[in-house]
Structure formats: structure tokens, C-alpha cells
Amino acid sequence: MALLSVEDVVVRFGGLRALSETNLQVEEGRVTGLIGPNGAGKTTCFNVVTGLQEPTSGRVRFDGEDITDKSPFRRARMGIARTFQKLEAFSSLSARDNVLVAAEQRRAWDRSINPKAVTQEILEKVGITEVADYMVGTLPTGTARLVELARALAAGPRALLLDEPSSGLNEEETEEMAKLLRVLVKDGLAVLLVEHDMSFVMGICEYIYVLDFGKIIATGTPAEVQADAAVQAAYLGSAAEVVA
Amino acid sequence: MRLKFKPSTLVAIIAVAVGVLYIINANRGVAPYSVANFGTVIVVGAALGGIYAISAGGLVVTYATTGIFNFAHGAIGCFLAFSYWELHVNRGWPTLLALAAVLLVEAPLLGLLLDKVLMRRLRNAPLVVQLMVTVGLMLTFMGISTTLWKPITPRTTPAFFQGHGVKIGDVTATGHRITTVLVALVIAVLLRVLLYRTRLGISMRAVVDNRNLAGLTGARPSVVSGASWALGCMTAGVAGILIAPETGMVVENLTLVIVIAFAAAAIAQLKSIPMAFVGGMVIGLAKAFTSVFVSFGTDWNYAQEAIPAVILFIAVLFLPQARLETGSVRLTKRTERLTTPKEAFLGACVMVGLVSAWANGWIPWFSGTNFGERTEIWLGRGASFLVFGLIMLSLVPLIGWAGQVSFANFAIAGIGAILFTHFGGQNGSPIGIVLVMLVCAPLGAIVALPALRLKGLYLALATMAFAEFTDKVIVRHPQMLDPSATGRLYKPMKLLGFQMSSDPADRKAFIIFLVIAFAVLFFLLEVLRHTRWARRWIAMSDSPAASATIGVNLITTKVAVFALSGAMAGFAGCMYGLSSGSFRVDSFPLFLGLPLVLLLAVQGVRFPVAAFMGAIGLASFPALFEVLGRPSFLTSVELIGPGIAAIVMVYRPEGSVFYAGRDLAGLLPWRRDAREEKALAVAKERAQDITKDEIGELGLSRPFTIEKVAQLDRALNIADEMLERPTIGMTLDDVEEVTGGAPVG
Ligand SMILES: Nc1ncnc2c1ncn2[C@@H]1O[C@H](COP(=O)(O)OP(=O)(O)O)[C@@H](O)[C@H]1O
Ligand SMILES: [Mg+2]
Secondary structure (H helix, E strand, C coil): CCCEEEEEEEEEECCEEEEEEEEEEECCCCEEEEECCCCCCHHHHHHHHHCCCCCCEEEEEECCEECCCCCHHHHHHHCEEECCCCCCCCCCCEHHHHHHHHHHHHCCCCCCCCHHHHHHHHHHHHCCHHHCCCEHHHCCHHHHHHHHHHHHHHCCCCEEEEECCCCCCCHHHHHHHHHHHHHHHHCCCEEEEECCCHHHHHHHCCEEEEEECCEEEEEECHHHHHHCHHHHHHHHCCHHHHHC | CCCCCCHHHHHHHHHHHHHHHHHHHHCECCCCCCHHHHHHHHHHHHHHHHHHHHHHHHHHHHHHHHCCCCCCHHHHHHHHHHHHHHHHHHCCCCHHHHHHHHHHHHHHHHHHHHHHHHHHHHCCCCHHHHHHHHHHHHHHHHHHHHHHCCCCCCCCCCCCCCCCEEEECCEEEEHHHHHHHHHHHHHHHHHHHHHHHCHHHHHHHHHHHCHHHHHHCCCCHHHHHHHHHHHHHHHHHHHHHHHHHHHCCCHHHHHHHHHHHHHHHHHCCCCCHHHHHHHHHHHHHHHHHHHHHECCCHHHCCHHHHHHHHHHHHHHHHCCCCCCCCCCCCCCCCCCCCCCHHHHHHHHHHHHHHHHHHHHCCCCCCCCCHHHHCCHHHHHHHHHHHHHHHHHHHHHHHHHHCCCCCCCHHHHHHHHHHHHHHCCHHHCCCHHHHHHHHHHHHHHHHHHHHHCCCCHHHHHHHHHHHHHHHHHHHCCCCCCCCCCCCCCCCCCEEECCEEECCCHHHHHHHHHHHHHHHHHHHHHHHHHCCCHHHHHHHHHHHCHHHHHHCCCCHHHHHHHHHHHHHHHHHHHHHHHHHHHCCCCCCCCCHHHHHHHHHHHHHHHCCCCHHHHHHHHHHHHHHHHHHHCCCCCHHHHHHHHHHHHHHHHHHCCCCCHHHHHHHHHHHHCCCCHHHHHHHHHHHHHHHHHHHHHHHHHCCCCCCCCCCHHHHHHHHHHHHHHHHCCHHHHHHHHHHHHHHHCCCCCC
């Protein structure tokens, strides 16, 4: 059974259906992709999973438990962490403190860890030790995104949701991130990835969901999805983006 | 409107209803429930309600169209009402001409000016800065009105259509009151039509969410926000002019109408014009009903005036839980290095040294003035400035770190001061201080509790209402403060052989005790700043959504900081009691507490040392007075100064301690880090200025639901794709490469 599953979720904003009966499953030990044109509902889906957006109907299950009515912090304590498409780093804390806050918080439910050591380890893993003592507000956007990733990892997640993590990163850094994600999933982490950089997505995801106007229009392996006619139609309007 | 009641909501509604009925029944006055009396209630209530509705409508319009909640709304109305008095009564202009001059010329011009100079820059500022600037504006307008129209002269404005009226049964509805109700209705309908049916109105609402979106409607954003403020000032003026005959031409009374308008606006969830109208009417009728049918008795003499505050609390209780918004994190431009405990200890020693040196007469400056010679008066003042400094210190973790803007701490200190008379202060026992702190800590949390699930703005409103409630009801109850008690309420407190009290002989020891207490608390706060508690508070303030998604329980985290702040305010209150010696029932007005918050913010609300600078700032006015030989212009400067200082925060949002600290540290040869960080911040600032327009508008949240806006949404989706992210990401990176120096991980 999947670690995280979204079942028949509907989200309405007034007349707009941002998600309509969306279903998806995220398994441990692999990267699952969620792609689709702008405004398709990907971020909304993340918000529903992490509890920031109450769904109009439908359920969210994590580790077999129905978490639809749980508040965001309880979901985090169960092991769901995320990054944000629009930066949500703690901009007046240093990069190190951003990560440390999450590690210290994790001690509330996991007594075995040493927050300072965990922080140092994660800063190294993500490769931001050099800027660790700068305030995040003064860092370039791409670097601040890495801080967000480090912070999410410090919460000790079992499922990690990444919302366009490569935007603001250059090619080399994107490659680094792909490497890091491979290591993480090898250790059993479940990753759900929203991303516009198609070579990144196709290179790392084992399974992909394609969302358009709130509906899943295709699912499958990267090869299957790329061959899908509906997907090509959905992306036709923003072909430039796929190339970029 | 969809009404969905959870069982808990239903229980709460019933509980509130039963409570209200019980209070009405227990305080039943002599007036029978007759048709005539109800007639009076409706006539009086509707007229009052009309004014509140106009005021609330104006608040809601500016908030819905600019995203800024204008605390100065009442003070602007007051200023315009005085302008009307000047033209109409003092200079004898005909009614219509004076009205036109004030409402159609002065008010819109004032609105445009405010928009151009302040509000437009405030749009993307953090809530703390928005609040400080508009509250500062409120104090400024109060100061200007008091300076231009000295309160010594009694003034009245004539009611409209005097001598006319309609007799309905036994009740006469005066011409003024009928006018009020009609004007309120017309304004509500006009505002609603303007916002929902006209092109300008739709652009106005769109501006709040997205400037580019507004651009799509063809309107220039600057025109739209100018129009919003002009409109806001006009409605403020109408309300001010209409209410002046009811409250009298008193600056405080006219300004305090704002607290009532807050309550009506909260009922409208800050967005619905019709509900603002309903809210205004509910409050007007409730006030009229209680004044006719309810007699609160001598113990609760002023309860009547606290009705709006109570209604605000109830409204806040029933508001739906706020979503955790994302996408509002601002990339701050500042950099900072934390003060180390060693530096903090040195700082604490300097504070103690400076103040004790002054109190002992070791500083020879200003000799020949009362200030320099440390007369009894000056030693007394010194003590109270330190007490105010303690209150400011209590706000640093709350506002500065956790980002919770509370205006309640002065009221909590007031309650603490009075409780201290019951808990040992009257015997000179210091144990009472601990008891007071134990009461004030949960008090701070309880005051905040209803507003914690809501947007930060509601917390500011609710705490302001609590300050008003404390002033009007709590401290005026004879069990709290016996109004007939004269003389000292406190015995001198004995500690290590020293006596501390407001007695001239004890003042020096007391000042030294105060500054030591201040320095200890300052040092402890600086140490606390390095702990996980402070880190978590700051994280929560920077991004509540991200905090929640790493497992932070926002409610308990907030409650903890409110409790800490409440305990500190309680301690300050005990000291306030000791330094004042006695209080009157009107010693704790809302307007005395507000400047403290502003002064702290101006100095830099995130830094404990700002509280000390704030205390010095408070002292500087009367000190200048002495040193310059009591020039009269300083009186108005003292009235207007704190407000102006707060307004300047638009341009210097971090507070002077921050800028001074950054620039001075860079001068020290061994602080290379300070120079580096400043260079980084400046580079980043430049990069942001260049790409601001593009970056700021990405990512959309559009809560509007009606047809027209749905069309706009569709239009926007296209634009959204044209503005695709990669181009913008590249712009930012390019800029950073050009400016250089920015480290990349
Ligand atoms: N808070 C909100 N209120 C109204 N509409 C929203 C809100 N958040 C998102 N939307 C709309 O929902 C749709 C899906 O948005 P989103 O999930 O951000 O898409 P994606 O992340 O796939 O680009 C968009 O049309 C967006 O405008
Ligand atoms: Mg998105």
C-alpha cells in the first residue's frame, strides 16, 4: 500500500475547480512526479496534502491513516514535509537557524536526535555550509530554496513534497539536487516532485502523474507519459516551456 | 452567503445569547418595555448606527481596496469635523458650501496626499509596519487637531435640520437623526455599487491581490489606490461631521469612534459593505437599548461605553479560522549578527552605570536646569520613564520576535499595578510582585486567545478593544480601585536595606533598583534570543505556514510568548504602582499606551536595547523642554512627535537601533562581517529594486468569487503563461551576477 494517497479530492475556489476528483499515490523509495501546465492545481494539491488547504471533498491518507482533518503541524509530526513554490524560508534567521528550528522541533517527537548535529549533517548534505551563517533574506533565491529543502529534511520526513525545487538553480545545481534526491529515495524516502524542468523530471521520476485543469489526464512511467496524446495536447499551448 | 454551523458554534451562540440576556436581566433599569421606549431605542439607535455604519464602511472600502487597515480613520474624521466647524461655525460659511469644501475638496485631497506619501509605500510592508504607521497617523492627526483647535475653547457644531423632525407616536425623530440614517443608507448602497458594478470599483478590488491583474482592467494602479484613499477620507469626514453633535467636539471622543467602527468592520469580516452597515446598526441599537432599558449600577458605571469592545470580542470569537496564507514571505533586505551574551552583559552594565551616574549627580551636563540638578520631579520622572521602558521591553519578544502586534500591554500593566495594591503592595511586601506576574501571564494569553486563529490584524483590533475595556470597566470597578481612596496606595518596598517608593527620599534608591531590574531583564532577553524558543517565535513570524509544516503548534507557541510578555508587563505594572504611589480610575487610557508601542517600534522592535532607547526617547521631550527654556512650540512637538516618528517607519522600517548598529559596527576595524553583510544587503536591495515589478506579482491568489472577477481570472491565466517563470528567474540571476558578491551554495 502507498505511503501517501490522495483520494477523490475536490477543491473549489468559488466557481473554479482547482482540483476535481484527483487521485494519486506516493510510494516509499522512489520519486513520483506531478506535472502539468501553470494553474493546473499542483500547488493546490500540495496544500491539501500538508493541510494548508481544506479540500471541498475527498480524503488524504498517510501510512494507512486518514489525515484529512488533521492540522498541518500534526501531519508534519507524522512525517510529511514540503518546500514551497513561492519562497517560505524564515528570512530573518540565518540559514543554519532555519534548519535548526526544524531539527529542534523534531526533538519534540523524536528524543533520539541531537538537533545541532543533525543540522550540521544536513547543511553538508545539501551543500550550503558556506552560507550557513548568512541571513536567508540576503541570499539569492536559488540558495534560499536549498535552505528550504534542508529545513524540510531536518524535520525527518517519510514523505517529502517539492514544489518546483529547481527554479532559481543553474544546471549544475540542478544536477546536484537530482543526485541528492537519488540518495534520499534510496534510504526509503517517498518524494513527490512538482517540476517544470522536463529533463530533470524525466530523468529522476519513476512514475508520473499529469494534471491539467485539476484533472489527472495521464499516469505512468516517463516514457508512457511522454508518448501520451493528451499530455502533448495539454502542453501544446506552452510548448516553449517544455523546451526550456 | 452560506451559513454552516458546527455544533460547537451553535453551543457558543447559545452561551453568548444566554450571557447577554442574563446581564440585561440582572441590570434591568426602571424603564418599562413599552412601545414608546422601543421607539426611542430605534430612533436613537438607528441614528448612532448610521454613523458607525458610515465609518465602518469607509474602513472596509480602504481595506478591501488597498489591503491597509487604517487606524487613523477616526482621527481623520475628527480632523475633518473640526475643519467643518472652523469654516461653518467660526468663519460663518453657509452649511452647503462648508460641507462641499470639506467633503469634496479637503477630504479627497487629503486622501490623495496620504496615498502618494505613505500608503503606496506601505502596501507591501510587513503588518507590524503597516499598523505602526497608521496608528502613528492617528496620533498625529489627534495632535494636529488639538494644536490647531485648543481644547480650552468649548465648541459645538449645530445639528442638521434643527427644529425639524417627525413625530412617530410619542417619539420624535429629529431632522439630524433622519438625515444620518438616510445618508448612511445612501453611502452603503453607493459604495456597494461602486465596488461591484463599476469598472473603477472592480479594478480597486483587484489591486489588493495583484497589481498586474488590475492593469488588465485598464486602470492605472496609482489612480486606483488614490481613489481608494480619497473615498476613505470622504467617508471618514461624513461620519465625523455627523457624529460631532452627538459626542461633542472632543478629539478623544471623535477619534474613539474608530473602536466602534472596528467592531462593525470585524462583523463584516473586513470585506462586506452590507455587513458593515448591519454591524454599525447592531452596535448603535445595542447602545441605545442599554441606555434606555439597562442600568449598570454604580459599580459598572461605564459598562455602556465598553459595549463596542465586547461586540468586537464576540465577533472575533465567531470569525472563521484563517487559512495559513503562503506566498507572502518578504525577502528582507536586512542583515544582522546576533548580540552575544558577553556583549549583552556589557550593555546591561552600561545601562546601570549611566542611569546611576545621572541619579547620583556624576554627570555634570545641563547643570542649572531642573533636569541637570535632578530635582525631586526629575527623579520621579526618571523612575516612570524606566517603568515605561519595562513595558516596552515586554513587547520585544511579543511584537519584535513573534510578530504578534498587541496594544494590550499597557492595560495589563495597569491591571498589574492595581492588583499589586491587593497582593502586598500596600504592606511593602515584594512577594506580591510574583503573584501579580502569575496573574498577568495567563491574562496576556487569555486576551489574545480568541484572535490567535485569525489574521494578525484581528489581534491588534482585539487587544486595542481590550485596552479600551480595561480603561472603561475593569479599573473603574470599586473592588479594583476604590475611587474614594485618597493618598498612597503602596507602602515603600524594602529590599536589602533600601527603601523603594514614590517618596522623594526613596527615589534615588528606587531608580537604581529599576535600572538594575531593567538591565537584568534586558540581559535575560538577549540570552533568550539564542534559545530555541526565540528561534521558533521568529520562524513563526516569518512564515506561519512553513512553521506549521515543520511541526510547530502555532497556538501553543503564541500562547507561550503572550504569557512571557504578560508576566513582564505585570512586573512593569507593580513598578508603575510603586513609582506613581497612587492612581485614579482614569489613569490608564488607551491613548497613553499607544505611544509606547510606537516609540519602541521606531527604535527597532526586534532589539531589547530599543526599549532602553525608547525610555530615553520619552525622557528627551521634557528634558529638551528644560534645556531650551520651555519654548511653547515644543508642546505641539510633544503631541505630534511620536506619531510623526512612527510615520517615518515607512522609510526606515527596521528601527533606528538597527540602522545605527549596522552602520556603526561597520566602522569598527575588527567587524569585517558587518561590512560584508551590509554590502550584501545593498547589492540585494539593488537587485530587488530592478526586478521588483516582475517578481512581486508572480503567483496569484484570488479569493474573489463573483462573475466579473471570474472573467478577469480567465484573462489572467493567459497573461500568467506569458509571464513564465524562467525569464524572471533569469532576470534575477543576471542581476546578481552583475552586482556580484552574493554567495551561491
Ligand atoms: N487561494 C486561492 N483562491 C482562489 N483561487 C486560487 C487560490 N489558490 C489557487 N487558485 C487557483 O487555482 C488554480 C490552481 O492553482 P495552483 O494549484 O497554484 O496551480 P499550479 O501550482 O499547478 O500552477 C489556479 O487557477 C489558481 O488561480
Ligand atoms: Mg504551483
